[in-house]
Amino acid sequence: MLKSLRRKFVAIIMALVGIVLVSVVGGSYLSSRQTQRELVNEALERNLVGSVYDFPRIGGPFMDDREDQPDHGRANVLILAIDLDSSGMVLATNNAPVIIDSTALSNLLASILQSDANSMWDESSHIAWMREQRTSGSWRVVIADTSAVDVSLHSLMVKDIAIIAAAMGVLLVIALFLSTWVLKPVEAAWEQQRQFIADASHELKTPLAVIIANTQILQADKAIPTESMRWVQSTADESAHMKSLVEELLELARTDETTAGAKDVMRSEAVDFSTMVENAALEFDAIAFERGSLIEQSVDEGVCVQGDPEWLGRLCKILIDNACKYSSPGSPVRVELHRENKRCTLSVNNQGNVIDPADLPHVFDRFYRTDKARSRDAHTGGFGLGLAIAKGICTSHGGNISVQSNETEGTTFVVTLPTQS
Amino acid sequence: MNILIVEDERNLADAICKILKDEGFRADVTYDGTTGLSLGKTGMYDAIVLDVMLPGMDGLEVVRELRRNGVSTPVLMLTARTSTTDKVNGLDAGADDYMTKPFETVELLARLRALTRRTGDVVIEEASFGDLHLDLTTHDLSCADRSVHLSGKEFEIMKMLMSSNARVVSKQDLLTRVWGAAEANENSVEAYISFLRKKISHIHSKVQITTLRMLGYRLEVIN
Numbered sequence: 001m002l003k004s005l006r007r008k009f010v011a012i013i014m015a016l017v018g019i020v021l022v023s024v025v026g027g028s029y030l031s032s033r034q035t036q037r038e039l040v041n042e043a044l045e046r047n048l049v050g051s052v053y054d055f056p057r058i059g060g061p062f063m064d065d066r067e068d069q070p071d072h073g074r075a076n077v078l079i080l081a082i083d084l085d086s087s088g089m090v091l092a093t094n095n096a097p098v099i100i101d102s103t104a105l106s107n108l109l110a111s112i113l114q115s116d117a118n119s120m121w122d123e124s125s126h127i128a129w130m131r132e133q134r135t136s137g138s139w140r141v142v143i144a145d146t147s148a149v150d151v152s153l154h155s156l157m158v159k160d161i162a163i164i165a166a167a168m169g170v171l172l173v174i175a176l177f178l179s180t181w182v183l184k185p186v187e188a189a190w191e192q193q194r195q196f197i198a199d200a201s202h203e204l205k206t207p208l209a210v211i212i213a214n215t216q217i218l219q220a221d222k223a224i225p226t227e228s229m230r231w232v233q234s235t236a237d238e239s240a241h242m243k244s245l246v247e248e249l250l251e252l253a254r255t256d257e258t259t260a261g262a263k264d265v266m267r268s269e270a271v272d273f274s275t276m277v278e279n280a281a282l283e284f285d286a287i288a289f290e291r292g293s294l295i296e297q298s299v300d301e302g303v304c305v306q307g308d309p310e311w312l313g314r315l316c317k318i319l320i321d322n323a324c325k326y327s328s329p330g331s332p333v334r335v336e337l338h339r340e341n342k343r344c345t346l347s348v349n350n351q352g353n354v355i356d357p358a359d360l361p362h363v364f365d366r367f368y369r370t371d372k373a374r375s376r377d378a379h380t381g382g383f384g385l386g387l388a389i390a391k392g393i394c395t396s397h398g399g400n401i402s403v404q405s406n407e408t409e410g411t412t413f414v415v416t417l418p419t420q421s
Numbered sequence: 422m423n424i425l426i427v428e429d430e431r432n433l434a435d436a437i438c439k440i441l442k443d444e445g446f447r448a449d450v451t452y453d454g455t456t457g458l459s460l461g462k463t464g465m466y467d468a469i470v471l472d473v474m475l476p477g478m479d480g481l482e483v484v485r486e487l488r489r490n491g492v493s494t495p496v497l498m499l500t501a502r503t504s505t506t507d508k509v510n511g512l513d514a515g516a517d518d519y520m521t522k523p524f525e526t527v528e529l530l531a532r533l534r535a536l537t538r539r540t541g542d543v544v545i546e547e548a549s550f551g552d553l554h555l556d557l558t559t560h561d562l563s564c565a566d567r568s569v570h571l572s573g574k575e576f577e578i579m580k581m582l583m584s585s586n587a588r589v590v591s592k593q594d595l596l597t598r599v600w601g602a603a604e605a606n607e608n609s610v611e612a613y614i615s616f617l618r619k620k621i622s623h624i625h626s627k628v629q630i631t632t633l634r635m636l637g638y639r640l641e642v643i644n
């Protein structure tokens with residue numbers, strides 16, 4: 001439980017900071033891309049009008065010859081400007097000192113004139129262009145080389161991604177460290193609660209032993225009148241109930257301890273799970289028969305599981321006992337064990353007493369009873385801890401347990417456990 | 422039969438003492454380990470019921486000290502702890518048996534009787550037929566290293582079949598002896614016989630329950 005809490009904590013931190021980081025760095029990249037492209041576009045637009053062509057200066061602020069003022073918001077960009085007539089013949093150029101292959105230039109001009117758009121930024125060939133048709137029908141085409149902008153933007157993106165990756169890596173280390181620190185009190189509270197349940201159960205055992213022994217003395221006492229014996233009997237029954245409750249609470253505390261990582265609580269040995277399931281099913285033959293149902297078993301031979309034989313046996317008995325309790329008379333209880341790759345599946349099915357879908361997620365909760373009105377009646381017995389213990393045993397053996405319930409197929413509990421080869 | 426009870430929980434000690442006396446044992450009670458040890462050393466007891474958690478000297482030390490002094494009186498340990506390691510510690514210290522609180526008095530009496538049995542006493546704890554063995558205290562039916570637990574009625578039926586030793590046991594006999602006349606139903610007998618057959622084949626025994634029409638059932642060894 002703590003492990004999954006810790007995983008969630010780390011995941012939430014990583015997701016939150018990750019989203020913020022990606023949006024900040026991504027936003028800054030997009031804004032710098034827009035600024036850089038605007039500088040080139042602005043220079044293109046400048047050359048699209050009038051008859052005066054600028055040549056870029058080297059160094060210093062941009063000087064607009066027409067206004068004779070330095071402009072710090074504009075950049076010096078080399079632009080090739082070409083005037084063409086409506087058929088595409090070159091009328092004039094600004095004689096910009098650029099090198100371009102003549103076929104490549106004529107192909108480019110042809111494609112510019114055929115284009116539907118009036119401007120384009122082509123990253124693959126590092127060219128940006130704009131065009132404008134004059135009233136006379138002739139064209140002004142302006143072309144700029146964008147390799148400086150494209151290359152700088154590309155390298156910016158690579159660096160941004162590297163920064164995000166490095167930041168996430170550092171963050172993961174910090175989040176892992178933080179999670180142990182933050183979860184320490186939770187872990188302590190969890191451990192305290194488990195210890196409290198274990199201690200309380202132990203403390204209850206001796207007084208309970210006295211009550212049970214005393215009622216047994218009273219039951220054997222011939223001097224007690226019959227009408228008073230009724231009260232002795234009910235005390236004996238209730239203390240027997242309490243005895244099983246205390247024992248189940250302790251069992252639950254032990255499975256919790258194993259799930260929390262304690263090693264010495266559970267034995268670990270190779271268990272012949274097939275024989276164990278068959279044995280458990282055979283033990284319930286008579287009990288099922290007295291309740292008017294029969295146990296049908298279909299068990300794959302030779303399924304071997306690593307674990308504590310006492311606990312695994314308890315798991316089988318809890319599930320079969322539960323199925324016998326809730327099976328409707330005359331219908332069978334089906335116990336099946338099948339091997340699947342490196343896992344095995346134990347399923348226990350009974351007909352009747354369908355569990356309400358709203359109750360399904362809670363059947364493994366402690367003291368949860370689907371039928372509140374009938375809780376702890378004489379027929380079904382139990383205290384609603386059996387399935388919680390079953391879940392604890394599954395988890396501590398590296399397996400899991402689930403339940404399905406509907407009108408046609410009845411109720412099925414399915415346990416999957418890793419097998420040994 | 423003389424039993425020493427060493428238990429610091431006075432109410433429990435007194436209750437155990439009363440139960441033992443009602444069952445015809447003689448019993449002495451002491452509430453601490455040190456007194457328990459000196460009484461135990463006298464060797465005048467047939468068995469000692471010893472709590473693990475005791476003031477002064479704990480139960481494990483008492484057993485160890487008794488064994489060191491050559492006292493071999495059987496010791497039944499009582500404890501609230503249930504884990505296997507606790508059990509092993511108790512048995513390693515020299516205890517003969519181990520019970521966890523809270524316990525059924527019937528079980529306490531049964532275990533005390535088992536502990537106080539003298540060697541040489543003829544005790545029938547097990548019934549057997551062919552390769553089948555039936556433990557009369559635990560109700561386990563076993564064959565070689567495989568075993569299966571029998572429910573109350575299955576156990577009674579098996580015991581009757583085994584004790585009749587290959588002679589036929591009639592359905593009527595089973596009904597009256599196992600079910601009592603009140604809830605007699607022949608179908609139940611057949612169902613329980615089938616459960617027993619399943620269990621016998623599960624533990625790979627060569628014994629089988631044969632039905633003799635109109636007569637009843639008997640055990641047979643098949644080859």
